[in-house]
Structure formats: C-alpha cells, structure tokens
Amino acid sequence: MNTSPSVPGAGRRTDGSSVRIGALVPLTRPGWVEAGRHLLAGLELAVRDVNDAGGITGRPLELVVRDTAADPRRAAAAVDELAGLGVAALAGEYHSVVARAAAARADALGLPFLCSSAVLDALTEQPTGRVARLAPAQSHGWRIYADFLLGAGHRRIAVAAEPSVYWAAGARILRDHLAPRGGGVTELDMRSLDPGAVCDELADKRATALLLLVGHPEPAVSVVKAVRRDRRLAGIMIGAPAGQPEFAEWAALLGGDGTAVPFLRYLPERLGPLGARVGAALRERLAEAPSFVAYEGYDTVAVLAEVLRSHGPDRARIAGSWPQVAVEGTRGPIRFSRTPGIGVWQWAWPPVQVVDRDPAEPARFRVLHTG
Known part of the structure; x- marks a missing residue:
C-alpha cells in the first residue's frame, strides 16, 4: 500500500x-x-x-x-x-x-x-x-520500567522473548539494571515454548513477574490467556514494557484478562x-x-x-x-x-510513564510510576 x-x-x-x-x-x-x-x-x-x-x-x-x-x-x-x-x-x-x-x-x-x-x-x-x-531511547524507558518492577517488589522476573534485535536489547537492559539491585531475569525462548510450557516454566522458576517481549496479537494474547487461567500463577504480574496494552485491539481481544498489565507510554x-x-x-x-x-x-x-x-x-x-x-x-x-551512547540527535527526554488498564474500568489508564 x-x-x-x-x-x-x-x-x-x-x-x-x-x-x-x-x-x-x-x-x-x-x-x-x-x-x-x-x-x-x-x-x-x-x-x-x-x-x-x-x-x-x-x-x-x-x-x-x-x-x-x-x-x-x-x-x-x-x-x-x-x-x-x-x-x-x-x-x-x-x-x-x-x-x-x-x-x-x-x-x-x-x-x-x-x-x-x-x-x-x-x-x-x-x-x-x-x-x-x-x-x-530504549535504555532510558526500560530502566524506568525496571525501577517500577523493583519498587513493586519484583525480584524474580521472567521474560517471554522472541528473537529480535529490539527484544534482545530490552532483555539486556532489564538484566543489567536489575542485577546490581538484587533482581534476576530468566529468559524463556518463545521459539521452543507454547503458552502451556511458558506457564510450567513460570511455576518452576517461582517467577513473580512475566514480561512479554513478543509480537502482538500473537503470541502475546495466547500467553496472557494461558497465564490468567493457570491457578499456579494467580499472583504473577504480567507486564508489557513495549506498550501492547495501549491500543484498543488489546482490550478487545483480552477483555478483563488484559487489565493490570503495566506498560510504558510517553505522555505527561x-x-x-x-x-x-x-x-x-x-x-x-x-x-x-x-x-x-x-x-x-x-x-x-x-x-x-x-x-x-x-x-x-x-x-x-x-x-x-x-x-x-x-x-x-x-x-x-x-x-x-547529544546523549551519551546515542548516535543521533535526541529529545532527552519525553515524559515517561508506567501505566496499566484499570480492572474496574478497562478503558481507563492508571499511572503507576513516572520517570
């Protein structure tokens, strides 16, 4: 087109x-x-x-x-x-x-x-x-997201990741920021795991948070549905730092399952x-x-x-x-x-929020953290 x-x-x-x-x-x-x-x-x-x-x-x-x-x-x-x-x-x-x-x-x-x-x-x-x-820059926003995870008490974090320069960079930023502060990141390779196997890995690793570093709508939607329905994972937080829940399609496909999934957005x-x-x-x-x-x-x-x-x-x-x-x-x-580590002219920085959809009112966004 x-x-x-x-x-x-x-x-x-x-x-x-x-x-x-x-x-x-x-x-x-x-x-x-x-x-x-x-x-x-x-x-x-x-x-x-x-x-x-x-x-x-x-x-x-x-x-x-x-x-x-x-x-x-x-x-x-x-x-x-x-x-x-x-x-x-x-x-x-x-x-x-x-x-x-x-x-x-x-x-x-x-x-x-x-x-x-x-x-x-x-x-x-x-x-x-x-x-x-x-x-x-991804390193700026995703470090803010990592700080949110730490502030919410999450130290055992799993990432469901597909192969991509972008997803690999995100996982590395999270790992490098969390490790010195007592957090750990376990990577789940989505090339070899279906949603049920992801749930098994989460239960086995006793993860408290799962971050979706995967494409939308699939496999993100299927993973969310599987985790929400697994009784072993009732207390786990699902997160999507790349912003998948921002758009109406997410809410339409997941309904209540798509609420309380924190993501990054760039608004004051x-x-x-x-x-x-x-x-x-x-x-x-x-x-x-x-x-x-x-x-x-x-x-x-x-x-x-x-x-x-x-x-x-x-x-x-x-x-x-x-x-x-x-x-x-x-x-x-x-x-x-000019920002250190960034090779282009950069607006440093736009406002950054961590938000989610309110379970009581899915069309409403709650601001959970700012950076």
Whole structure:
C-alpha cells in the first residue's frame, strides 16, 4: 500500500508548489497496523494545522506516505523512492528495526530523518548529524520500567522473548539494571515454548513477574490467556514494557484478562493547552482515544514545520538545524541534544510513564510510576 494524501486543510495564504515530507508508517501486516494508524493520524493532523496557519512561508506542506509493513527492506526502498521524489525530510516509523534500516539509508543519501516512535538505542551504527529522534531511547524507558518492577517488589522476573534485535536489547537492559539491585531475569525462548510450557516454566522458576517481549496479537494474547487461567500463577504480574496494552485491539481481544498489565507510554500526567487541543482533534479523527504514538506523529510534523520555516527545504540546512530546535510540542518543550551512547540527535527526554488498564474500568489508564 503506497499512499500520497492530498494536502488537507490548505490555508488561504498558501500558494505555489508544495514542500514535501516523506512519511514511513506501518499500515499493513505484519506491521503493527493500529500503531501505524495512530502515527499517521498525528502526522496528518499536524500537516492540516500547518496549512491552516499558512503553510511553509506561503507554500503548502504535503505528506507523502509510504507503508513499511514492518519490513526493513521495504522501508529502505521507500527511502530511495522518497528521496527521488524530492522530499525535504523524512518522518515517522514505529518499528525499531525498520527505523534503523530507514535511518541508515537516509543517512547515506543525505536525507534528514526525524524518527517519531522507534526507541532502539542503536538507531544508526555510527553517529550521524542527519538523524534526530523524538521517542526516548530504549535504555532510558526500560530502566524506568525496571525501577517500577523493583519498587513493586519484583525480584524474580521472567521474560517471554522472541528473537529480535529490539527484544534482545530490552532483555539486556532489564538484566543489567536489575542485577546490581538484587533482581534476576530468566529468559524463556518463545521459539521452543507454547503458552502451556511458558506457564510450567513460570511455576518452576517461582517467577513473580512475566514480561512479554513478543509480537502482538500473537503470541502475546495466547500467553496472557494461558497465564490468567493457570491457578499456579494467580499472583504473577504480567507486564508489557513495549506498550501492547495501549491500543484498543488489546482490550478487545483480552477483555478483563488484559487489565493490570503495566506498560510504558510517553505522555505527561497532564497535557497542556496544546496537547489538550490536539488530543481532542485526534480523538475525533480516530473515533477513539489517541495513543501516545499519535502525539508523537503530531510533534514530528510540528518540529519539521518549524525547521522548514526557519531554514527552508534544503536538506543540508535541515540536518544542521537539529541543535537549534526549540519547539513547543504536545507533551512539552522539544529540544535535541547529544546523549551519551546515542548516535543521533535526541529529545532527552519525553515524559515517561508506567501505566496499566484499570480492572474496574478497562478503558481507563492508571499511572503507576513516572520517570
């Protein structure tokens, strides 16, 4: 699926040719389609708001969307295509492994890339000035999650993990942070275990928490159902640091079984006036509560629009502007800096919460920990 939406809500003062931004979004399986839909909604709403305010010095802003379907090779090919179409910059992507492939190709082509949602620390193999990121690095967010586990009294933690650079990095971050503080991590290889065998391992290891480092909806949904129905595991906490319970599909598939599953999300406890206004517009556009991913999409375009107004559509000037960015985003002031261990320009840091769905009211989220 390749889409190039028309420019929504072009303001009265826009004229002439458009300024184009390329957007990478997972819109089909095996990509996380619901996350992609929220990301795209945020991107599109921000483009509409930019054009309603007069565009980029009188020129309409246009979003040229390409579906990555969670495929790194497809994403790299899309970067080549978008660069050839003359986009000024690249935006978006949710899946970390896909964003890494896109970042490598964009860097090689001299195309500035503002990554919206992917958190993998090693977004690029070598430091680069062309790539910036809004989402917090995985090491930052997952350490906060580990602190939450310790504060809740969990020391014997199991992770049900599939093979992936992203999941392996997450398990390593948890292990390195928990071990010096008296916690231990047991890894359950989901290539060889079905949900029933996972339950047996949890009972045998006397784990107090199981973290899902697996794909959604499967095998995550099947594992949750099996654990919830196993009487031996009545006291175990299920967690999903990658954020699977954020989206409505999780609640629809699991109902009450999907509540009380803590996950990471990147929102403040209270939105300011801009965040509240954008949230209301996103809710109308999505016909449901917007996730933090939708806000990430909006903030991505807000940053790029400000850069384009100040520096024009020249790619080299855009890439050189990251350290000068000062934009009021939906979740707070956005500035980029060089962060130790991170090879791209990084917003350090977006707000981070550990939340879950309230068992008494599954549509409501409870904030359990902030960092």
